[in-house]
Amino acid sequence: MKSESRQGDNEFWTEIKMLSKFRHEHLVSLIGFCNDGQERLLIYQYMAKGTVSDHLYKLNRNGRTNPPLSWELRLKISIGAARGLYYLHSRHRVIHRDVKSSNILLDENWIAKISDFGLSKMGPANDSFSHISTNVKGTFGYLDPEYFLTRKLTRKSDVYAFGVVLFEILSGRPAIDIRLEEEQHSLAGWARHCVREGKVDRLIDHSLMGQISPACLKVFVGIAGRCLHTQPHGRPAMADVVMSLELALVLQQNKDSIELRTS
Template identity: 55%
Template sequence: MDSGTGDSSISAHQCVRFSLADIQSATNNFDDVLIIGHGGFGKVYKGCFHTDETSLVVAVKRLDPMSNHGAREFRAEIEMLSKLRHRHLVSLIGFCDDNKEMILVYEYIPLGTLYEHLHLAYTPLSWVERVKIAIGAARGLDYLHTGTLHGVIHRDVKSSNILIDENWAARISDFGLSKIGPTNQSISYVDASVKGTFGYLDPEYFYTRRITRKTDVYAFGVVLFELLSGRLAVDERNADDQYSLVRWAQKSVKERKLGQMVDSNIKGTIFPKCLKRFAEIAARCVHSDPEERPTMTEVVASLQALLELQEKSNRSTESSGITGFTWKINNYFVPTTKPNSGMYTHFSLVT
């Protein structure tokens, strides 16, 4: 492998240029047994680089030559992630462009995507876990928007692009559609073609082609409603008035029917004031007028305050000894340890 500096060691703070032979060795020549994710971009493999002293487990994203995600997205992701380092972002270790290949090598995130934990896992996330994941993802986005010189707009925020690490912390992934943002948050720029994922797309962006940081805020609001309800962003199985998660959630908030929005797996565990505040934060994020949406800095602060209120309520309840019938039932029937099964090891990206 060639780091471009003569140093062949793998560093978390440099973007390594790997040879195709390096990648083939790490993935046992792209062995299908090692596939941990796939989509329109191609396949992702679990790989391992061995040195004399240690070994490093990685996720290897190999772009299919027939994919719509071409050289532009490939270069964009390298450019973005080689400059961005934050504990709530997935780190890019390196890339390979030998022999017309387009391969990206990331740190391996062991517990899969938020999408999988919400929609495919047998053991559901608790309410507090969901709030903590929301805070982590919000911090990652806030760093993208404000922690760099010009700011970065992700453009494809969704639950399948939020990974869960070994500490159950959120990590934002997939920067192939990201753009360097305007220096002023109020300034927008026009994008000739709409990119993103249906269900998370900001209607304002869809109709005007104008993109700002508030485009990401909208998509994050969809994720918040997803966390609260356990529903898909778009679900064709539902009736027409519940087909879109955002429309159904907005209607529920407007009619003050917050109870019907709560995932059955966490009913009875949310302090009522926290439920109200969480729904309000999510509703503000998906406001039709981008100017009315909060910044990610404001979202982080609001969610952190909400978490503290929930944890204070939990401590008060536990110390009083009055735990409530619902709490007892939930803790009796729902296991608190989460199996580290194969379903948690998928590395899903843009499809």
């Protein structure tokens, strides 16, 4: 941790506390830490492929974007990240609070793992807890509008942010992009508009054209759109997100056989 970093000791110890309790295929593994004087270091397993955002729209060290990911690989990454969030929500009552594409890491086999638990909150032992009242923290572009207005943090706040990630994966563009026309600055707002107007094709990454099965796209956009519902009660639980994404993958993998039967 850099001395000028805005993330302080609370975030540092929250990360250690959280990751010391969790072991899951789709969460990063904490190997160790250093707390010596002003030195704050966290040591994780090496994630050879970097972040999801690295492969969607960020420039690499050579000033070029990475080769575009195939749609099937994007689906598998989505499912992995969704399973990680489902594990946090269902097994540990944990709300991540900073779900975004740059916090989803990829190992050498393209397995997605949720990272960065510095802002996470754990709910009370009562599984029926509805929300945690807390100051608003997170990343602009992914913030649940209801949480922003009421300071009531819920599992559905993570679901909203994950909906933004799903549309990043589909569109290959960041959550906020002020280089675009004003109505497209916010990916969440633009995605809701396109879904509402039946213009989903305007959201699709050009590199994916012709790859996506119509049946798969319908299921994927359907669940991603529900995640972005402005009211928490209108959003699915992460269990439903996982099931819908798994169905989308099956439909995509069966694309060729479906096309043969219909031709």
